[in-house]
Amino acid sequence: xxxxxxxxxxxxxxxxxxxxxxxxxxxxxxxxxxxxxxxxxxxxxxxxxxxxxxxxxxxxxxxxxxxxxxxxxxxxxxxxxxxxxxxxxxxxxxxxxxxxxxxxxxxxxxxxxxxxxxxxxxxxxxxxxxxxxxxxxxxxxxxxxxxxxxxxxxxxxxxxxxxxxxxxxxxxxxxxxxxxxxxxxxxxxxxxxxxxxxxxxxxxxxxxxxxxxxxxxxxxxxxxxxxxxxxxxxxxxxxxxxxxxxxxxxxxxxxx
Numbered sequence: 001x002x003x004x005x006x007x008x009x010x011x012x013x014x015x016x017x018x019x020x021x022x023x024x025x026x027x028x029x030x031x032x033x034x035x036x037x038x039x040x041x042x043x044x045x046x047x048x049x050x051x052x053x054x055x056x057x058x059x060x061x062x063x064x065x066x067x068x069x070x071x072x073x074x075x076x077x078x079x080x081x082x083x084x085x086x087x088x089x090x091x092x093x094x095x096x097x098x099x100x101x102x103x104x105x106x107x108x109x110x111x112x113x114x115x116x117x118x119x120x121x122x123x124x125x126x127x128x129x130x131x132x133x134x135x136x137x138x139x140x141x142x143x144x145x146x147x148x149x150x151x152x153x154x155x156x157x158x159x160x161x162x163x164x165x166x167x168x169x170x171x172x173x174x175x176x177x178x179x180x181x182x183x184x185x186x187x188x189x190x191x192x193x194x195x196x197x198x199x200x201x202x203x204x205x206x207x208x209x210x211x212x213x214x215x216x217x218x219x220x221x222x223x224x225x226x227x228x229x230x231x232x233x234x235x236x237x238x239x240x241x242x243x244x245x246x247x248x249x250x251x252x253x254x255x256x
Contacts (some may be wrong), residue, residue, distance in 0.1 A: 004050035027087025113222025126184035
């Protein structure tokens with residue numbers, strides 16, 4: 001599309017007088033009779049054509065409208081999506097700890113700690129008191145020299161004892177084995193075979209003494225702490241669990 005404003009050397013905002021003045025100047029300058037340049041004839045025709053369009057107000061309006069659309073279509077349009085503002089990352093919120101009111105359980109937990117502590121005292125007394133014994137017939141004896149152990153079989157139990165000295169026994173003449181029990185809980189702590197005493201290992205006072213010791217520590221802490229509700233309840237619960245395990249070992253596993 002021809003730019004008539006550029007041909008007449010005026011701006012698109014020029015009024016009719018300016019357009020007419022510029023047309024007369026250019027028409028005089030490029031008139032073929034006055035300008036011998038070969039291109040003057042073509043330029044003169046362009047000047048006349050431009051003046052006929054933009055020199056008339058009605059045609060100028062149509063021309064300006066078409067020129068506006070032509071300029072808009074000549075500019076490549078590319079869609080650029082709007083830039084979304086970046087949201088700041090949410091502030092880190094640590095998980096809120098669920099608070100449970102443990103005060104109603106303090107009395108019970110402390111009471112269980114006292115029960116466990118008293119039970120530990122009774123275990124100590126039970127171990128220190130004189131131990132009665134009973135005799136059981138021996139059904140078999142097996143000596144394991146590699147490990148230094150003696151396995152004694154009676155009608156009620158199979159006992160593993162530590163061998164003391166150079167222990168020998170006539171397998172054809174078994175003598176009764178004396179079983180020593182604690183007076184309160186009846187735990188087997190010692191066996192006497194053929195005049196030789198040997199401590200038994202599988203009892204709450206032997207290889208499993210860890211449980212009474214742990215029970216004593218937990219119960220002592222449970223009754224000693226004063227101002228920490230959570231620790232009082234936790235130690236009370238832990239001591240109660242160890243108490244149940246210890247009672248199971250005494251009265252179920254090693255009762256016979």
